Amino acid sequence: MIRAHSVETVRAAEAQAMAGLPEGELMQRAAGGLAEVAAARLEDSEGSTVVGLVGSGDNGGDTLYAVAELADAGYACAVVVLADGGRDALRQEALETAEDAGTIVHVAADDEEAATQVVAEADLVLDGIVGIGGRPGLQPRAARLVDAIDDDAWVIAVDVASGLDPSGETGEDDAVWADETVTFSTAKPAHLLPAGEAATGRLTVVDIGLDLSEAVAAVERLDYDDVALLWPVPGAGDDKYSRGVLGVVAGSEAYPGAAVLTTTAAAEAGVGMLRYVGSPTPVGLVHAAVPEAVIGTGQVQAWAVGPGLPAEEPEPSGHSQLAAARVALASDLPVVVDAGGLELVDGPRPAPTVLTPHAGELARLLTRLGQGSAGSAPEVTTDDVGADPLAHARRLADLTGATVLLKGATTLVVTPGHPVRSQADAPPWLATAGAGDVLTGVIGALLAAGLEPHDAASLGALVHGVAADRVSGGGPLRALAVAHGIRPTVRDLLARGRTAPV
Numbered sequence: 050m051i052r053a054h055s056v057e058t059v060r061a062a063e064a065q066a067m068a069g070l071p072e073g074e075l076m077q078r079a080a081g082g083l084a085e086v087a088a089a090r091l092e093d094s095e096g097s098t099v100v101g102l103v104g105s106g107d108n109g110g111d112t113l114y115a116v117a118e119l120a121d122a123g124y125a126c127a128v129v130v131l132a133d134g135g136r137d138a139l140r141q142e143a144l145e146t147a148e149d150a151g152t153i154v155h156v157a158a159d160d161e162e163a164a165t166q167v168v169a170e171a172d173l174v175l176d177g178i179v180g181i182g183g184r185p186g187l188q189p190r191a192a193r194l195v196d197a198i199d200d201d202a203w204v205i206a207v208d209v210a211s212g213l214d215p216s217g218e219t220g221e222d223d224a225v226w227a228d229e230t231v232t233f234s235t236a237k238p239a240h241l242l243p244a245g246e247a248a249t250g251r252l253t254v255v256d257i258g259l260d261l262s263e264a265v266a267a268v269e270r271l272d273y274d275d276v277a278l279l280w281p282v283p284g285a286g287d288d289k290y291s292r293g294v295l296g297v298v299a300g301s302e303a304y305p306g307a308a309v310l311t312t313t314a315a316a317e318a319g320v321g322m323l324r325y326v327g328s329p330t331p332v333g334l335v336h337a338a339v340p341e342a343v344i345g346t347g348q349v350q351a352w353a354v355g356p357g358l359p360a361e362e363p364e365p366s367g368h369s370q371l372a373a374a375r376v377a378l379a380s381d382l383p384v385v386v387d388a389g390g391l392e393l394v395d396g397p398r399p400a401p402t403v404l405t406p407h408a409g410e411l412a413r414l415l416t417r418l419g420q421g422s423a424g425s426a427p428e429v430t431t432d433d434v435g436a437d438p439l440a441h442a443r444r445l446a447d448l449t450g451a452t453v454l455l456k457g458a459t460t461l462v463v464t465p466g467h468p469v470r471s472q473a474d475a476p477p478w479l480a481t482a483g484a485g486d487v488l489t490g491v492i493g494a495l496l497a498a499g500l501e502p503h504d505a506a507s508l509g510a511l512v513h514g515v516a517a518d519r520v521s522g523g524g525p526l527r528a529l530a531v532a533h534g535i536r537p538t539v540r541d542l543l544a545r546g547r548t549a550p551v
């Protein structure tokens with residue numbers, strides 16, 4: 050699992066580590082790790098020129114010491130001082146070390162043209178404008194210099210891409226777009242959340258010796274090795290019932306295919322048994338596509354409700370299905386609710402619940418529940434959610450007590466009282482009709498097996514994304530193929546757990 054810690058938590062760990070170390074030791078470790086990564090990238094790209102963009106804080110200090118090491122190693126190095134107050138605003142010792150190693154120093158406020166030229170010519174740029182002390186956005190001069198970076202240069206953000214909100218709460222267009230971020234001892238929320246992930250690029254964590262083993266993470270991301278830890282694997286004493294029965298209420302005369310996608314995915318995820326509830330057309334399709342499914346209601350351990358259910362009043366043949374959906378939602382069993390099922394949610398349920406809206410569905414649900422942001426009109430738009438996905442997912446989670454899985458390129462899983470989980474495993478090809486129905490089937494299978502909603506949702510998103518990636522192989526995919534990709538994906542991820550070195 051990748052864990053990201055808040056700025057406050059990192060600062061506390063830093064203070065604790067510094068208490069037992071010589072002054073400046075942590076910065077030397079940070080700079081040493083940064084220089085090592087930068088040198089490796091220069092070697093790979095046969096680059097020779099380095100520019101450090103340097104702000105007034107310790108992020109600039111890291112950058113100056115790293116540039117000094119690169120200059121010592123023979124690279125042609127310059128720094129551009131962006132701090133108000135020029136050279137005087139910097140740590141003098143760090144600046145002198147860089148200069149002594151042969152680094153050319155430009156002060157942007159004194160000669161912006163010369164600074165711009167040196168930035169434009171660099172093969173590798175270290176962004177040390179601001180780190181975890183940064184406020185969102187770039188000052189105009191910094192923005193102009195960042196604009197001058199050559200498209201072919203490799204841009205390494207030091208700790209956090211400058212301009213991002215380190216907490217990842219608020220998005221910011223005006224930020225450094227890094228190819229890589231080198232961060233220290235732990236990821237920061239901005240690296241894993243939609244507001245900052247794209248500008249972060251590849252994330253490289255350099256260990257500088259902070260102890261965060263007991264600290265609560267702000268954001269978590271499951272990785273491949275977590276599948277073997279969390280996926281429900283049957284034992285010799287299990288039977289189909291003890292492994293968990295999932296009831297699926299999905300598909301309709303208008304959208305019959307959703308029934309096939311959801312049940313196929315649940316079967317591929319290895320559910321103990323499936324019951325399917327629907328109207329005649331989807332029943333026929335499920336019969337043909339998923340012969341393992343038992344048609345009709347009966348005892349289940351969890352429900353998957355909603356893919357392909359009409360948002361409005363169903364045709365007469367769908368009335369008993371709608372009634373079954375309402376019974377499932379009113380039950381004390383775990384339920385994953387998607388698409389048309391979200392229209393039936395009107396508040397907290399007394400049992401484990403996963404709601405899986407995309408941005409538009411989340412906006413509609415918050416609007417219906419009367420939860421526009423304070424002081425604004427009660428209507429929440431898709432754009433509102435897009436601008437601030439985490440806050441809106443949190444609002445629905447707080448309102449319903451449910452786990453909210455907000456779908457997107459980065460899928461967020463928010464459960465009250467838990468660190469946010471953020472999964473970004475899928476290729477953009479997964480943005481295709483029916484992909485969400487598959488996810489619902491996988492999460493339903495995991496709930497039926499007894500997983501907690503937070504784990505079921507995030508593990509489901511991970512496996513769904515990895516399956517999509519495999520099926521795509523860099524090209525188009527279709528939702529049904531992703532459903533059929535779940536079984537080999539889980540098999541291989543479980544095998545990876547068995548062969549992982551201990």
Ligand SMILES: NC(=O)C1=CN([C@@H]2O[C@H](COP(=O)(O)OP(=O)(O)OC[C@H]3O[C@@H](n4cnc5c(N)ncnc54)[C@H](OP(=O)(O)O)[C@@H]3O)[C@@H](O)[C@H]2O)[C@@H](O)CC1
Pocket residue numbers: 059060062063075076079104105106107108109110111178179180181182183184185186187188207208209212233257259
């Ligand atoms: N924690 C650790 O374990 C370790 C941390 N280390 C390093 O320290 C870094 C944190 O350093 P830091 O605290 O000095 O803050 P930093 O990010 O350099 O900002 C400095 C000042 O910039 C200003 N400013 C803010 N926003 C701005 C903006 N948008 N545009 C322009 N200016 C802006 C603001 O000053 P103000 O404007 O308020 O006067 C702020 O105080 C961390 O990221 C890591 O690299 C490592 O050395 C070792 C271990």
Ligand SMILES: Nc1ncnc2c1ncn2[C@@H]1O[C@H](COP(=O)(O)OP(=O)(O)O)[C@@H](O)[C@H]1O
Pocket residue numbers: 388407456457458459460475476477478479480481482483484485486487488513
């Ligand atoms: N740009 C993207 N990159 C990766 N995955 C994406 C992207 N956009 C959407 N997805 C994923 O594709 C799926 C789409 O689901 P959804 O919107 O519910 O589609 P449908 O309702 O047609 O099934 C979700 O799992 C979502 O996270």
Ligand SMILES: [K+]
Pocket residue numbers: 108176177178179180206207208209210211
């Ligand atoms: K930075």
